[in-house]
Amino acid sequence: xxxxxxxxxxxxxxxxxxxxxxxxxxxxxxxxxxxxxxxxxxxxxxxxxxxxxxxxxxxxxxxxxxxxxxxxxxxxxxxxxxxxxxxxxxxxxxxxxxxxxxxxxxxxxxxxxxxxxxxxxxxxxxxxxxxxxxxxxxxxxxxxxxxxxxxxxxxxxxxxxxxxxxxxxxxxxxxxxxxxxxxxxxxxxxxxxxxxxxxxxxxxxxxxxxxxxxxxxxxxxxxxxxxxxxxxxxxxxxxxxxxxxxxxxxxxxxxxxxxxxxxxxxxxxxxxx
Amino acid sequence: xxxxxxxxxxxxxxxxxxxxxxxxxxxxxxxxxxxxxxxxxxxxxxxxxxxxxxxxxxxxxxxxxxxxxxxxxxxxxxxxxxxxxxxxxxxxxxxxxxxxxxxxxxxxxxxxxxxxxxxxxxxxxxxxxxxxxxxxxxxxxxxxxxxxxxxxxxxxxxxxxxxxxxxxxxxxxxxxxxxxxxxxxxxxxxxxxxxxxxxxxxxxxxxxxxxxxxxxxxxxxxxxxxxxxxxxxxxxxxxxxxxxxxxxxxxxxxxxxxxxxxxxxxxxx
Numbered sequence: 200x201x202x203x204x205x206x207x208x209x210x211x212x213x214x215x216x217x218x219x220x221x222x223x224x225x226x227x228x229x230x231x232x233x234x235x236x237x238x239x240x241x242x243x244x245x246x247x248x249x250x251x252x253x254x255x256x257x258x259x260x261x262x263x264x265x266x267x268x269x270x271x272x273x274x275x276x277x278x279x280x281x282x283x284x285x286x287x288x289x290x291x292x293x294x295x296x297x298x299x300x301x302x303x304x305x306x307x308x309x310x311x312x313x314x315x316x317x318x319x320x321x322x323x324x325x326x327x328x329x330x331x332x333x334x335x336x337x338x339x340x341x342x343x344x345x346x347x348x349x350x351x352x353x354x355x356x357x358x359x360x361x362x363x364x365x366x367x368x369x370x371x372x373x374x375x376x377x378x379x380x381x382x383x384x385x386x387x388x389x390x391x392x393x394x395x396x397x398x399x400x401x402x403x404x405x406x407x408x409x410x411x412x413x414x415x416x417x418x419x420x421x422x423x424x425x426x427x428x429x430x431x432x433x434x435x436x437x438x439x440x441x442x443x444x445x446x447x448x449x450x451x452x453x454x455x456x457x458x459x460x461x462x463x464x465x466x467x468x469x470x471x472x
Numbered sequence: 473x474x475x476x477x478x479x480x481x482x483x484x485x486x487x488x489x490x491x492x493x494x495x496x497x498x499x500x501x502x503x504x505x506x507x508x509x510x511x512x513x514x515x516x517x518x519x520x521x522x523x524x525x526x527x528x529x530x531x532x533x534x535x536x537x538x539x540x541x542x543x544x545x546x547x548x549x550x551x552x553x554x555x556x557x558x559x560x561x562x563x564x565x566x567x568x569x570x571x572x573x574x575x576x577x578x579x580x581x582x583x584x585x586x587x588x589x590x591x592x593x594x595x596x597x598x599x600x601x602x603x604x605x606x607x608x609x610x611x612x613x614x615x616x617x618x619x620x621x622x623x624x625x626x627x628x629x630x631x632x633x634x635x636x637x638x639x640x641x642x643x644x645x646x647x648x649x650x651x652x653x654x655x656x657x658x659x660x661x662x663x664x665x666x667x668x669x670x671x672x673x674x675x676x677x678x679x680x681x682x683x684x685x686x687x688x689x690x691x692x693x694x695x696x697x698x699x700x701x702x703x704x705x706x707x708x709x710x711x712x713x714x715x716x717x718x719x720x721x722x723x724x725x726x727x728x729x730x731x732x733x734x735x736x737x738x739x740x741x
Binding site for chain 2: 237238239240285286339340341342363366367368369370371372373395397398437438439441442443446449450458459461462465466
């Protein structure tokens with residue numbers, strides 16, 4: 200399992216004076232479920248691309264289990280951090296669903312029954328067990344996205360990074376993604392997910408990091424981050440807390456980031472029902 | 473200015489099963505109709521069929537009739553339909569012309585092809601860019617933008633056409649909450665100006681905001697069709713793979729705990 204330490208991370212894209220990351224400090228413990236939120240262009244994707252070496256810091260550093268990510272080869276990083284892109288068509292290329300999912304773990308040296316077990320588990324978790332021979336491009340966009348998730352899941356990396364995992368997913372797809380996050384974190388592996396879906400974030404993650412203009416502006420539990428006192432900071436990044444948090448604040452019930460939390464607060468309030 | 477589908481069925485070339493069965497849909501002017509349904513329930517297919525792209529450019533076989541203001545469009549070529557019905561694809565990369573080097577030219581591409589006077593093309597282009605607050609991207613290369621920015625550019629291109637009928641397939645899939653709000657506002661303004669708009673979306677919160685009527689597809693059939701509050705407030709919606717809007721879901725959770733939902737007050741806006 201792996202601890203990630205981000206220190207004074209700055210990233211300036213070569214073509215412009217755009218400081219996509221402007222000094223990010225973050226410690227992510229092994230087994231944490233962390234959601235990264237913020238407007239388009241706030242630096243979320245740039246940040247996670249440093250975790251698996253797709254981008255190298257302009258300043259500052261990223262260490263994984265104490266080793267500087269900059270000194271690790273792409274292959275070493277790939278075994279530690281699995282990244283699922285927002286657009287599955289940027290990573291899907293095989294002729295069948297099964298071979299797509301086999302590709303990653305095979306490259307990490309997986310063979311025989313161990314490989315088969317990892318692949319089967321990933322297909323099962325994403326609901327694709329019945330589609331092993333299907334050409335990925337015969338799947339609809341939403342299931343192709345679940346396939347991209349399966350192909351990284353099968354690598355069983357200590358850290359799993361998901362970029363917008365729920366876009367284009369229907370209610371069942373969102374439930375599947377949530378179950379995958381829970382299962383992976385339950386094994387002590389770390390999940391970092393970028394999301395614009397505050398309801399999914401509040402219901403699935405234990406820590407929420409809010410980014411604005413390349414910096415971290417809020418960092419805490421969903422109850423903390425979506426608390427009434429942070430409404431203005433969230434608003435400055437054009438984010439709104441999930442509806443139950445807004446209603447809970449209006450009714451004076453404290454921090455209620457999920458429907459469940461709001462119902463619990465209503466049940467225990469002094470005036471009763 | 474009404475688009476009408478009667479008994480429409482559709483089967484993709486080579487497919488064993490039809491993707492749409494017996495769909496009836498009436499899309500009058502100044503109206504937004506929402507289209508919900510699980511993945512692969514037929515939403516995208518219905519968008520392609522309602523805009524005339526299927527079967528004209530996609531192939532496959534269609535049944536039933538599609539009428540535009542009472543006229544059967546069966547024999548109409550694509551270019552004639554395209555003047556009347558705009559379509560926004562799910563993946564904005566598909567939408568971009570690939571020939572424009574700047575966002576401004578990209579958005580101007582459609583109106584320019586309507587042979588409008590130059591001043592009007594320029595005015596429409598800035599209006600559309602301003603409506604989606606992407607005027608500062610005007611000089612950028614549309615192929616080198618983020619997915620969210622491309623989705624706004626593609627939508628601006630549709631707005632600049634000032635269509636009377638518009639079909640949008642998940643127009644906010646790649647957008648953050650701020651972008652989603654801008655697109656919702658733009659849809660509302662277009663409808664207020666008289667357009668008829670069909671929006672397919674997983675985000676039922678967006679449909680609850682913009683649509684007056686919602687259809688739900690399941691296995692290629694319309695299984696719900698009614699006023700937005702009735703369809704999206706139906707507790708059986710989740711069984712169809714559709715997440716209810718936040719407000720409806722919260723009310724259901726509170727009611728399920730035996731608490732009077734009146735304590736929640738108004739959940740609008």
